[in-house]
Amino acid sequence: MVKVNFKLSDLDSVSLTIIESEKLKDLLERVSQKYGVELGDFIAIRGGKVITKDDLVLDNDEIDLFPAISGG
């Protein structure tokens, strides 16, 4: 299972099954369809490091997803 934690969001955490590795963007597309959420731009962090849309997500990964905003 992969756990995605939605930070600063009304959606808390979701878990999804993946069979093999999957690109982050594909995983999030599934999340978006399953839960009816529009993600917009985001910053994804796994193990304290940023991962991109094209990075592979593996079973047992935990990903923090932040909206991509900025300070001011």
Place this chain on the structure above:
Amino acid sequence: MFSILRINTATGKIKKESINSKEYLLGGRTLSSRLVSQEIPPTCDPFGKHNKLFFCNGALSGTNVSSAHRLSIGSKSPLTGGIKESNAGGILGLRMAQQNLRCIALEDAPKQGSPWKIIVIGKDKTELIDGTFLEGKGVYEKSELLSEKFGKKAGCVTIGPAGEKLLLASGLACSDPHGVCSRYAGRGGLGGVLASKGILAMVILNDAKVKPSYADKDKFKEGAKKIVTLLKENPVATKFTKYGTAAMVDICQSLKVLPTRNFKHGTMEGAEKINAQAMYDIIKERGGEGLTQHACMPGCVIQCSNVYPGKDGKLLCSPIEYETMALMGSNLCVKELDAIATMNRIANDAGVDTLDCGAAIGVAMEAGLAEFGDCDAAIKMMEEIRDATPLGRILGSGCKTAAKVLGVRHAPHVLGQALPAYEPRGTKGMAMTYLSTPMGADHTFGFTLRDEDDPTTKEGKVGLSKKFQVIGSRMDAMGMCNFVRYSVRDDMTPLLDLIKARFDVDITDTEFDDFVKESLRLEHQFNLDAGITAQDYRFSETFYEEVQPESGEKIDITDEESAEARKW
């Protein structure tokens, strides 16, 4: 035709000129930086008679377009010694538009010891009146007195005691929609520049209601609605509405770039005590005058601002932004939002930039003047700044000066301006931006963080910083709020269509970006002519020597690389 009102602060002479050009049409930083470049000798004393202050609103000021009334203030900065474009929300841009003004220029300076003045701009006349009754008072009291005298709806800009004393961290406090001068053009020491001209306040009366004209009113109306739709549908922009910029605390903690302990670390244990959720919960619990969403200017649908109440429910500080939560919070290891709010309030009252003062206090803690995490000591140091004690004057002159006096090597600044709230060793894109903006360390002039696939590498960051210097500068270039950029990042057409519908002037996206790049060229040239060299665009040496413990990174950006990022 666009009007510039020139006010000689020594003689009181007033002159209004009308000019028709695309630079004046766009206004904002497009205009303010060009005027600085053309009219201010780069080697002049920032507190002398040859420096000027240019207050410019933007292309859509005065209309009902959301988030369109930003004020761009151009001058030579006493803090950096180079060009400064300082930017504020509030209602001043709108009031200027209602008086049919694109720019107000304050020129010359009276003899030292001349009585303080207030500039009053109304539909029938502009005059300089006695301002001595404001002398020495805090910004909150000045706001009240100005509201009493000129009405709550007047657009005012004033300075605090720090500005009166020419402290380098002093800013310009502008009216919010409630008549309080709480919206800061904080950076660069421009509060002192206004004081050097013998002016304690400038007031734009609410007595003129010049309505904007439109080449195609229906198209304009349609375009204004489109902007609202774009803002409301953008999932990023809507996050600002709920949490404001405070949301960055968690993001920066996760990315290991939350400035902590005088920028020595990138994370703080206990950061959740001062994060967006903590602030949201406190505001909701306390109720009263607290607001989790709040617009700094009429008509803005983003409403990223907030009103933070004290325990009694009364307004303690408005707004509290992420940069302050970090520079006066994690940077000092302060984990209490009430302490941050109190420091922010004192800064507002003193009329100083929270970033520069927060960084200076971090340096003072590093020097052993107080323990990191000692909220009471941090508040006391802010009080010293407000009271202009000897230590307060040192701290109120920014962290570069404070570090020199207090014997601290790790001074977080570039060109003397304090680093904003992204520890540069953890984000090489932001580091590149800090090293390559003409304004000194500045995050709004090239925000790369959200687009860095790997923030810890410098690879590709010259190009990334330059890309976002253009994107970030687009909004300043026409007086729009910076956060509108999320909705027009890939396509400026909605804003350019509005310009067409208003003025019947075509500006392509390429031409618009050419204006932006030319502004950057002029700004860098000003700095060069002012004597700022490539060697000045550096961090303190410790950032290159010492590893940030959390990311394992040092600054490894070379002078050649940062010079490349400054080339336009």
